Amino acid sequence: MDTADGGEGFDGLRVCDCTRCPALVESRSQIVNGVGPSDASLLFVGEGPGATEDEQGEPFVGRSGDVLEEALSAAGVSREAIRITNCVRCRPPENRDPKAEELQNCRGYLETEIETVGPDLLVTLGKVPSQHLLDRSVAITKEAGSIVETRLGGAPRRVLLSMHPAATLYDRSQREPFFETIAEAAAIAGMADDDSHNGQSRLGEF
Ligand code: URA
Numbered sequence: 001m002d003t004a005d006g007g008e009g010f011d012g013l014r015v016c017d018c019t020r021c022p023a024l025v026e027s028r029s030q031i032v033n034g035v036g037p038s039d040a041s042l043l044f045v046g047e048g049p050g051a052t053e054d055e056q057g058e059p060f061v062g063r064s065g066d067v068l069e070e071a072l073s074a075a076g077v078s079r080e081a082i083r084i085t086n087c088v089r090c091r092p093p094e095n096r097d098p099k100a101e102e103l104q105n106c107r108g109y110l111e112t113e114i115e116t117v118g119p120d121l122l123v124t125l126g127k128v129p130s131q132h133l134l135d136r137s138v139a140i141t142k143e144a145g146s147i148v149e150t151r152l153g154g155a156p157r158r159v160l161l162s163m164h165p166a167a168t169l170y171d172r173s174q175r176e177p178f179f180e181t182i183a184e185a186a187a188i189a190g191m192a193d194d195d196s197h198n199g200q201s202r203l204g205e206f
Contacts, residue, residue, distance in 0.1 A: 010109060010112070012112055012113070012115075012116040013033065013034060013038055013113055013116055013117075014033040014034075015031050015033060015089055015109055016031070017031075018031060018089070018090075018109075020105040020106075021088075021090065021101070021102045021105050021106075023092070023093060023099075023102075024088065024090035024091070024092060024093075024098075024102060025090065026093070027090070027091055027092060027093035028049075028054060028090035028091050029054050029055060029091075030054065030057050031057075031089050031090060032049040032053050032054065032057055032058065032059055032086065032089050032090070032091070033057075033085070033089060034059060034083055034084060034085030034086070034113055035058050035059060035083065035084055035085075036079075036080070036081075036082050036083030036084055037080075037081070037082075037083060037117075038083075038116060038117055039117060039118070040081070040082050040083035040117055040119055041082075041119055041120040041121065041189040041190070041191060042077075042081075042082040042083070042119055042120070042121055042123065042185055042186070042189045042191065043082070043083045043084075043085065043113075043114065043117050043119035043121075043122050043123070044060075044068070044082060044083070044084045044085070044122075044123045044125055045084075045085055045086065045087060045110070045122060045123070045124050045125065045129045045133065046059055046060060046064075046084065046085070046086045046087070046125045046126065046129060046164070047086060047087055047088070047097070047098065047125070047126055047128040047129055047164070048086045048087060048088040048089070048090070048091065048092055048098050048128075049086060049088075049089070049090065049091040050062050050064070050091065050095055051091070051095070052065075053065075053086075053091065054090075054091035059084045059085060059086050060084050060125075060165075063166070063169060064125075064164065064165040064166045064169070065165075067165035067166070067168050067169065067175075067178070068084075068125070068165045068182070070179075071165070071178060071179045071182035071183075072182060072186070074179055074182075074183070075179075075182050075183040075185070075186035075187075075191075075192055076186060076191070076192050076193030077182075077186045077191045077192065077193065081191060082191075083117055083119070085110065085113055086129075087103055087106060087107075087110060087128060087129050087132050087133075088102050088103060088105075088106045089106055089109065097128055098128065103128075103132050107132075111152065111153050111154070112153070113153070114152050114153030114157065115153035115154045115155070116153075117153075118153070118155075119157075119189075120158070120188070120189050120190075121158050121159075121160055121185060121188050121189050122152065122157055122158070122159045122160070123159075123160045123162050123181075123182075123185045124159060124160070124161050124162060125162055125163075125164050125165060126140065126162070126163060126164030126166075126167075127140040127164070130143070130159075130161045133150065133152060133159055134148060134150055134159065135150075138161065140161065140163055140164075141163065143161045144161055144162055144163045144177065144178075144181055145160075145161070145162070145177065145180065145181050145184065146160075146161050147159065147160050147161075147188075148161065158188070160181065160184065160185050160188065162178065162181040162182070162185075163177070163178055163181070165178060
């Protein structure tokens with residue numbers, strides 16, 4: 001795996017300047033770095049910034065972020081306790097999927113971020129990050145909720161595959177399985193706050 005060598009203003013977590021992907025340099029307003037504790041037990045990995053993220057400079061602050069935050073809250077986890085990042089840090093034009101070359105250009109930053117944070121569990125949000133991190137094709141509707149071990153950031157890591165939160169906006173029946181996957185992530189990372197729900201699952205509410 002390649003790692004970022006810091007040649008472009010990278011401190012192990014934040015990229016200050018990067019011009020590796022000409023199309024993304026053209027389409028971005030700013031670089032969107034990961035947010036959250038640098039020693040978080042849970043690291044969520046999305047695809048890449050959308051319009052709202054590009055505007056605000058933070059991952060998952062648009063409608064998908066609202067769904068993720070709701071699911072975290074239902075699992076008893078605050079957004080501030082987890083780290084969220086993306087496979088690519090610049091918004092692709094017209095919200096297209098990042099190209100293989102763009103994913104590769106950003107890979108070293110992600111690998112180093114994973115190594116720096118050293119999470120107990122990574123959670124891939126959607127097909128693109130799942131395929132990118134596992135380096136194989138993933139049928140996310142079938143594989144969401146499963147845990148895979150793979151080498152990332154210089155060590156073996158557990159990766160929980162999840163559908164993208166936006167899937168719940170297009171298809172409401174995906175809401176409950178998505179919330180269940182996030183609750184599973186919280187439980188594995190030992191972060192689920194049972195007291196906030198009096199020990200009752202709140203999944204039935206959704
Ligand atoms: N979708 C993603 O994959 N990442 C974001 O930051 C926002 C939406």
